Amino acid sequence: MARAVPETHHEILAAAGRRFAVTGYKGTSLQDIAREVGCSKATVLYHFANKEALLSELMAPAIAMLEALDARIAGRTGADAQRVAAEGFVDLAVRFRREIALLRGEFPDLLQQPAFAHIQQISERLVAALAGHSDRPAARIAALVVLAGIAETCGEFLDIPDQELRPALLAVAHRALEPTT
Structure with missing residues (x-):
């Protein structure tokens, strides 16, 4: 059959x-x-149609959540932007940690593919929000380290329940991010 x-x-x-x-x-x-x-x-x-179409469908729910986060951070500033960006990205990383782990080490190359090209701009806006839209280098550095660190390591924690991982990641993000002034 x-x-x-x-x-x-x-x-x-x-x-x-x-x-x-x-x-x-x-x-x-x-x-x-x-x-x-x-x-x-x-x-x-x-x-x-091809391997890119496979990856696109596999990543579609995570990308949709990232796009929704991008819409939520639009127009927010300072501590509000930081809070919404940190909570939203941690929620995404926890929910899609397996999918994010698939891209480990290959993310820059994948951003060159047409289906994922817009992710670079969203990432830049997310870093800006995590920095509280500050132009201080230390704020941008901290924001980028938080974003990259969570994305790079979330696949390592597949054995930790969501209800434990989320607060731990948020605590790390809050400690690392520069307070807005």
């Missing part, structure tokens, strides 16, 4: 996520994904 198309679609996405986590996005071929699912490369291409 043939498998249902939605099930195959989901299996391909899940296999892509596992492969990207093990060998990275660049180190994973469509053939690797097909082999893991037990289908042909043509079947993978029936469901997804």
